[in-house]
């Protein structure tokens with residue numbers, strides 16, 4: 001049982017993230033008629049703004065679903081049972097995507113990693129060069145592997161595919177990177193980008209997004225996977241009018257409209273720089289504690305989440321429980337094969353410098369109470385960095 005702790009809960013999970021007051025107010029209203037004129041304007045507005053965030057001029061479909069739903073839509077709209085799919089096993093989320101592809105009848109070709117770096121573009125290129133008959137129909141990577149806090153260099157994966165002259169579709173899970181890191185759907189020639197509302201976009205869970213290339217849409221003409229709810233065709237038609245084939249998550253769309261306004265007012269480059277600054281402050285704190293980052297490759301450091309290893313013989317879930325009970329703060333847990341070994345600090349979305357400092361202080365106090373060996377001075381390192389004395 002947790003004791004009563006006064007004040008606001010600290011939601012420092014890497015999704016769901018904190019929802020700004022402006023966004024809460026925008027959704028705090030009676031639903032509007034989703035077949036009426038007011039709705040069409042809202043739909044078109046949201047779709048137009050989402051394009052800016054994805055950096056695409058193409059189609060962005062919206063589903064009333066969690067991000068997982070858009071994974072399924074990507075598979076069933078472009079592939080047929082028996083198709084080969086190349087997946088890089090970078091962490092728990094790529095594993096779940098792989099499991100889904102297998103359940104949908106795909107023939108998965110997997111590339112393993114040690115969960116401490118992103119997908120390896122050279123390894124992907126090597127597999128594609130071997131595939132002379134072009135049996136691999138899609139290459140799937142997770143841009144920000146939220147379970148390990150490692151990024152994959154999507155532009156490098158694209159370059160490896162081009163160098164191998166391979167026609168497979170490139171599918172990217174950007175669920176926890178969109179609006180935290182620079183993401184360029186068109187420039188990187190990504191065929192399907194998947195994202196969700198509850199991470200960098202600062203909206204409650206319940207919306208997922210799928211940006212599609214012309215090539216991905218064309219693949220749908222011959223793909224034989226059964227699809228109904230997840231079918232892109234009615235969504236693409238609706239995209240032009242702002243309406244949806246079924247009842248959309250009306251209030252969440254109002255929330256999203258407001259949230260993207262906030263992002264565009266701040267300026268996307270500033271939003272990305274803010275995330276980088278908080279992430280660097282967090283990593284400096286972790287190093288000063290003498291703890292280890294799960295991500296071993298500095299070029300794969302994550303702007304929105306930091307996964308931290310606890311020393312052998314200690315349990316990260318015990319640490320999280322103490323922090324929740326004593327300080328009313330939620331952190332991300334270790335997933336899959338790193339359960340109990342890792343905890344994750346979410347620093348994505350709507351966060352002030354003081355919220356970040358409160359978060360880091362809460363973790364440092366938790367480390368003490370949990371008896372996890374660490375050096376003092378971690379929070380101090382963040383103060384130095386954020387005040388320009390780092």
Ligand SMILES: *Cc1c(COP(=O)(O)O)cnc(C)c1O
Pocket residue numbers: 015066067068069093142144145146173174175176196
């Ligand atoms: C959160 C997350 C998911 C799962 O999204 P849901 O909305 O929970 O379905 C998938 N991939 C990544 C990288 C994530 O961070």
